[in-house]
Amino acid sequence: MTLQSEVEVTARPRASAISYAARIFVKIGVLPILVVVALITFSMMSDNFLTVDNIHSALRQNSYIIIATLGQFVVLLAGGFDLSIGAITALVSVSTAMTMSAQTGSPLAAVATGIVVGVGVGMACGLINGLGVASFNINPFIMTLATASVFSGLALMLTSGVPVSGLPVEFSDWLGFGSVFGIGISIWIAALAALILWVLLTLTRPGRHIYSVGSSPRAARLSGVSEFRTLILAYVTAGALAAVGSVLLTARIETGEANIGASLPLQTIAAAVIGGVSLRGGSGRVLDAVLGAVFIGIVANGMNLAQINSYYQMIVTGVVLALAVVADRLRTRLASAVYAGKV
């Protein structure tokens, strides 16, 4: 024991700067570093980047991705995947728009029923995913890949591939472009969704069950947790969140589209992973998922302003995703070294 402490005393000061950096990295993770790097880079490339207006509009444009990422995040926590999240977005967009345009009464009633139907459709889609995964024990990757095909097929069938127009103007005025206290409504809604999800996950028993089923389904079962109910809850929540995001997107583009959301499954998984959510389940915080999605939005916006070709943007997103995963591995390894007192 005495030998050990002597070694520490002599070894500590020499590496203190590096060890300090390593400790900070272990504590905060890779995302804040990426955000700072992105902010500096883009503000140097474009004067318009670091302005309140630009940040606001970037957030507003990306609020539906943030909300969809929250949905993906819940399923990831429970140890699953949702590849159908884009197809749900399309189907919800179409059904919301068709419900609204079919009504002739007051615009308020049309918008309200449209939203209710849309969210209901999203939850039904989530329920189907959940039933497949929970009761038939189908691999979530395959189950949601299959339902993705079914849901987009349905959306195309309902519209024959033609965008649904004729929505009440109030719908896009309020939800697409409206503001409260100078901040876009869709940003408020995204923040509210994140808050509600945080309460569900950290302050309620069903939320805790989602973490435990994702961390170890067998241990959860032995603790009397119903894996079935928990998985259903996770997938239905994901469906509902995807639907909310879809309603906002529909309001913004002012039509119901059957071919939106194709890139969402990968975007949302990438956002969650960049935020530090574990793909193995049971680990991650709401804030991580939100920041991951915001980061992806910032990068896209910054590159748009810097007039970088969108093909390059795809490449950059992919590279950042891979780097984030590598950095996370490094962090896990460093963390054990820090715990062991080696750094």
Next chain:
Amino acid sequence: MTHPDHEVVLRVRGLTKKYPGVTALDRVDFELRKGEVHVLFGENGAGKSTLISIISGAQHPDGGTIEVNGRPVELAGVAAARALGISAVFQEFSLMPTMTVAENLVMGAEPGRYGIINRRAVRRLAQERLDEFDFRISPDRLVETLSRAEQQMVEIAKAFRPELSVLILDEPTASLTEEESERLFSLVEEARGRGIGIVYITHRMAEIRRLADRVTVLRDGRLITTVPGGTPDDELINLMTGRVVEDLYPELPEAGTRVVLAARDLSTFDGTVRNASFELRAGEIVGFAGLMGSGKSTAARACFGLERVDSGTLTIGGADLTGAKPARVMRSGVVYLPSDRKTEGLFLNRPLRESVTLPWLRREPMSAGLVLRPGRERAVAGDMLRRMKLSPADPERTADSYSGGNQQKGLLGRALLGDCGTYLLDEPTVGVDVGARVTIYDQIVELARQGNAVLVISSELPEILHLCHRVYVFAHGTITAELRQDDINEETILRHMMHWDEPAKEIA
């Protein structure tokens, strides 16, 4: 049994290995002769694993020398050790599950030319290897379709090469049934006959009696002594723990009589348990003894709703709960502590607190309706960890950052937190050091004193002997004996454990 010339194939002197904060091996001497089975015996954390991982080249010592056949060597890695004829079979297999037996057997030395593998030669070589040991496994089968025992056979066949001189086996029977273990023993005996030196790690006294030529006892990284194979069990345990066996176990309170759980002619769907009848009573500690695969664990799991029941009845607190789900069984006051804490017990990447409180979150101080009260929950978990003497007793550290002993104490803490009335404890001290054992035994006896019914399922005979009021002995899925306090002794239990195994030998 030792080779006549007593030739030493492997000798280590003053071997030392340090990890941050721990000295895993402290100047350990060890020698292995040709044709002997040399058992390494010690608690978890005593240094056995570190010693064999150095001998097999997987780790480098911080000090000391290694000699193979009288010549000092540096083991740069596993490949270097293999080149010197040293092979190890660890508990984690090194087989590729999606490849065939033959492909696995020749891996790394595939016959062929110009980089093209000669598949016929692969099959022939593999078949020769299998024939040599009389293994009746087709070389074309995929490894993932083999039973665990068969995989172990393949692993051993892979370790056997013409130049093999030292074979290291790390708890080889840990997951084998009796019959499979028997085949392994004859294999070990055959290897010994060929003059191979065998380092054998086991916790099981029966295997030491059966196989050991010599036993080296390690404790806290130090060499205690090396004794001949016939040394009595009590003496070995004494050497291993540094205490007299009886000191580990607290005195048992008077046993109660009120029956709280009763199984009648219970049979499981998979046939592992057949027509088992047993009772648990309030204020009594009951033991389930038996070999691996005897059904002792399955019977308890069936009570908790984890195994499908085929026939028979299960009554808990007067209610018929045959085939009920775990959640339902828990509501009637039964809690089960799984033997495999990593896959069935803990949420490894979550704070330990969550593993401790999860089943009981519904209870008063920790939640109101569906809403949790994090402050109260943290306090409850922290209190329990301190009561179980965890170090550090920090409920917010992730479960996987704790040692095995601390994890097990945390899990037992979870069971205690339920304040349930009936406790089914499956191998409550598996992979746990002596200090943690004493805490666990104290808590178990305290449970009985408070009037709870406790079931201890254990492969450790001393626990059955010293911790239980009453013992059911399992063999081949049935209960072969029910023993009361005065009848509980090693000989009787062992005889009933082997009941159908060696009737011929008993007569002889």
